[in-house]
Amino acid sequence: MLASVARSRLLPMSVPFRYFGAAVAFHVLAWAALLAGAREVASFPGGLGLPFAALHLATLGVLAMAAIGATLQLLPVATRQPLRSVGAAKLVWWLFAPGVLVFAGGAALYAPRAMAPGAALAVAALALYGWLLGRNLWRARGMPVVVAHGWAALAALAGLAVTGLALVARYEHGLALDHPAFRGAHLVLAAYGFMGLLALGLSQFLLPMLAIARPPTPRSAYAALGTALFAILLALGDYVAAAALAGLVAAAIHIVSLERSLRARLRPALGPAFQLVRASWALLLASLALALAMALGWAPPRAGVLLVVLLVPGWLLTFLLGVLQRIVPFLASVHAGSRAPLASALSPQAPLAAHRVLHFAALAGLLAGVALDASWLVQAAAAAGLAGALAFAAFFAGVLSRLKSARVPAPA
């Protein structure tokens, strides 16, 4: 099964969509877990429990899941190389989806013994995905900027898997390690490293493609990547203030270069998805500013939790949902067959509009709830987030249902 090299760069629809579908489902679960554990969120000291489960349902279940699906389909297009094995791409999902579920379930139930097999499945899936990604990047012929980001993200993925396994071993076997240092490294490698660098790299061709604009210059893309890598290394070396400053510079280069590119777009209407993308950039900058304030001792109370909120549901989730609502109907229209429906005709707009409002309300409520230590506000925010996730799921189901109708042959 694994030897079946994809002949074309266009994968069967079931491959990316199984990842997107799982990400949509985990998105609902993540907010539901946060709602259930809302009372613990603001003063969460770390460790297992519902906030931990919600965080990992979001990072692994939504962000990594969707990133794997998106890169499996989009990277072969950028690198001009077909995927090494469609069977392996499917196997990654079969390992990863149950792995995340078991891991997060174990964390929610304070059951480290249940978390370990989940973590093992997830790490096996990520290792197989890393092999697929590495093979594709190794033979890449196009878009060197995206390829460079891919290699950097792959290195971060290896680091986050190692630190993640070490943290699980600490919970399960009492492995002696510098817990705050490992936890910090794991956070940096996961959020700014693997997910962040993939987001930076894919943005270089995906956002200009969606906006019909020329991509930023390679010089600005490499400058942002180099500075971001420097920032990550500084953070791993515990030079947090310098890391946050370098991260701010990298983010500024990235955002300014993409805004320049978007300003010169050929299609005036950007669409509401870009509201999410732009908000995500603001949240990225805010996360780095808060990290700097923390390093300088100027941080408000509960800054650690605020940082995670700005980073995960803030920057990364907002960015992902903005991009996902454009590429899901785009890819669906690609697979619609000879009747070629328009992507806009496949996209139900009402659930997306509801999702946008609810997502922004959830973020604002979550930040305010944590800042003010008001668990009722966190609870209300998580409820809004859950309603938003259900609206996004309705959008996804709507795309699939419209695609199914479009594929039915017209009566003769």
Added chain:
Amino acid sequence: MDFNRHISRRLHEEHEATLALWGRLEQTLALRGAKPPTEEDLRLVRDCAAQIADEVTRHFAFEEQDLFPLLAASGEGDIAELLAEEHAAIRAAARRFGELARPAADAQAGWPELRALALELAERLVSHVQKEEMSLLPSLEDLLDEETDQALAGSYA
């Protein structure tokens, strides 16, 4: 993306010109809303009709006859098939759009259909160009040698 082959560059320039023109029309129609068109709007519609007529005869035909077979032979037959299906959908919409936009036609009376078709064509063209820029043109960079590139560029001139 920067292209090294003459034919890729040529097609890319035509894509940019198409998108610029249809982007202008899309924006004009969005601003106009349900109001009846002005003479200026109708001029822009007719420019787009002329452009799309040229596009579907010359640009599409060249791709279908000379480039899609190359793509199919390199193992990307499904992408070539997808692009050809989109050509068929664009051709059908462009034909009706051309009829309604003819100077002799009563464009004011047929405006609701003309407007809807214009928006549909704008979206179809954007989506089609996105796919060609992501798949066809980068593939040509790999598939064509200098000699074939020159020959194709010559035949398309």
